[in-house]
Amino acid sequence: MSLHILKSLGPAVARVSGIEAFRAGLGTLIGLGLTGLFVLSPTVDLELGLYLVAPFGATSVLLFAVPNSPLAQPWSAIVGNTIAALVGVAVCLWVDDPALRVGLAVGLAVTAT
Known part of the structure; x- marks a missing residue:
């Protein structure tokens, strides 16, 4: 090489x-x-x-x-993390299957932010 x-x-x-x-x-x-x-x-x-x-x-x-x-600006760092946390908690409360929770929470958090 x-x-x-x-x-x-x-x-x-x-x-x-x-x-x-x-x-x-x-x-x-x-x-x-x-x-x-x-x-x-x-x-x-x-x-x-x-x-x-x-x-x-x-x-x-x-x-x-x-x-x-x-991605390091205040809006992305603070609001993005807050929205992602809220999405993660909502998915955890509404979806019973742990395997589905992981993919759904991350996918929706990326989409929402």
Whole structure:
């Protein structure tokens, strides 16, 4: 396999500077650290609180690593997550089959946002 083919498999965008990568990592560390404190608080059921980590982690990547992305803007980050959560809860309440819930909740959340 030629070196040209291997290089074509790399990222399409230029690499960010070290300070930008540090800033993104620090922002994510602080954001998810605060989420972890919330999840570990006595008022939150640990098992249910762990479900917050994945969406908050994905949102952290958008907010801190690519802040100029349309998906990282306040409307998408706040309202989009809220709508997706409401859709997920509604599907969970109205659909009995767990396998159908997963696909339906995600599909409807993507469509709604």
